[in-house]
Amino acid sequence: MARKPLMAGNWKMNNTIGEAVVLAQNISNQYEDRWANECDVVVCPPFVDLKPAKTVFEFDRVEIGVGAQNVHWAESGAYTGEISVGMLKEIGCGWCIIGHSERRGYFGETNEDVNKKAKALIDGQIKPIICVGESLAVRDEGTTLDFVCAQVRAAFAGIDGSLAQSCVVAYEPIWAIGTGRTATPEQAQEVCAAIRVTLSEMYGAEVAEAMRVLYGGSMNPGNVEELIAQPDIDGGLIGGAALKAESFIQLIKACL
Ligand code: PGA
Numbered sequence: 677m678a679r680k681p682l683m684a685g686n687w688k689m690n691n692t693i694g695e696a697v698v699l700a701q702n703i704s705n706q707y708e709d710r711w712a713n714e715c716d717v718v719v720c721p722p723f724v725d726l727k728p729a730k731t732v733f734e735f736d737r738v739e740i741g742v743g744a745q746n747v748h749w750a751e752s753g754a755y756t757g758e759i760s761v762g763m764l765k766e767i768g769c770g771w772c773i774i775g776h777s778e779r780r781g782y783f784g785e786t787n788e789d790v791n792k793k794a795k796a797l798i799d800g801q802i803k804p805i806i807c808v809g810e811s812l813a814v815r816d817e818g819t820t821l822d823f824v825c826a827q828v829r830a831a832f833a834g835i836d837g838s839l840a841q842s843c844v845v846a847y848e849p850i851w852a853i854g855t856g857r858t859a860t861p862e863q864a865q866e867v868c869a870a871i872r873v874t875l876s877e878m879y880g881a882e883v884a885e886a887m888r889v890l891y892g893g894s895m896n897p898g899n900v901e902e903l904i905a906q907p908d909i910d911g912g913l914i915g916g917a918a919l920k921a922e923s924f925i926q927l928i929k930a931c932l
Contacts, residue, residue, distance in 0.1 A: 683931055691722065774797070774804050810850065
């Protein structure tokens with residue numbers, strides 16, 4: 677794999693501050709210096725846990741990044757309940773997941789919203805992790821590649837190639853999230869390759885080859901090796917298996 681892998685833990689709505697500090701500390705305790713060169717490691721806790729997790733990693737001087745799970749595109753203003761890029765920046769948050777299927781499904785996040793969030797994050801120099809993925813209905817219909825590639829095009833609309841490079845795309849088939857049902861390595865590779873072709877059509881082969889495409893959806897220590905062995909899968913966005921230090925570390929080790 678020429679691209680440096682990225683392993684990002686999506687904690688979703690789990691862990692109070694106290695629990696987050698314990699988990700961050702357990703991950704940090706197992707940090708090895710070679711991670712810095714061989715694999716980018718990021719945890720994406722709930723907003724309130726960002727600063728505490730960041731503090732643990734800073735105190736331990738380990739290269740583990742923190743990311744948010746959502747952001748608003750406006751700089752500030754009357755958006756009750758929302759968090760801005762500037763607020764995330766101040767915490768030292770280097771990454772942000774956007775367009776997760778749970779946000780699209782439960783909170784009505786649209787492709788247009790994802791695009792606005794991506795632009796705001798890029799402006800603020802926070803790296804977007806842009807999630808795309810099809811439902812089981814779309815897969816059964818046989819239109820997965822069209823559907824996912826349209827999501828990619830919409831997310832990157834109006835974003836220049838030099839800026840797109842800071843983004844990561846995470847392919848997460850909705851039917852594989854939290855279900856224990858993983859996409860086969862071939863299924864995941866097929867879609868991740870199509871995503872890269874789309875990026876190449878938009879930005880040229882050089883940019884597309886430099887960008888990371890992750891797989892997410894029930895990734896675990898038992899299936900990680902064969903997934904990341906695929907040529908177009910550059911790491912994982914991990915939910916359930918990122919909530920325990922032991923399994924998260926095992927996933928990271930698969931990338932070293
Ligand atoms: P999962 O979640 O690993 O628990 O399937 C992945 C995600 O939703 O990012």
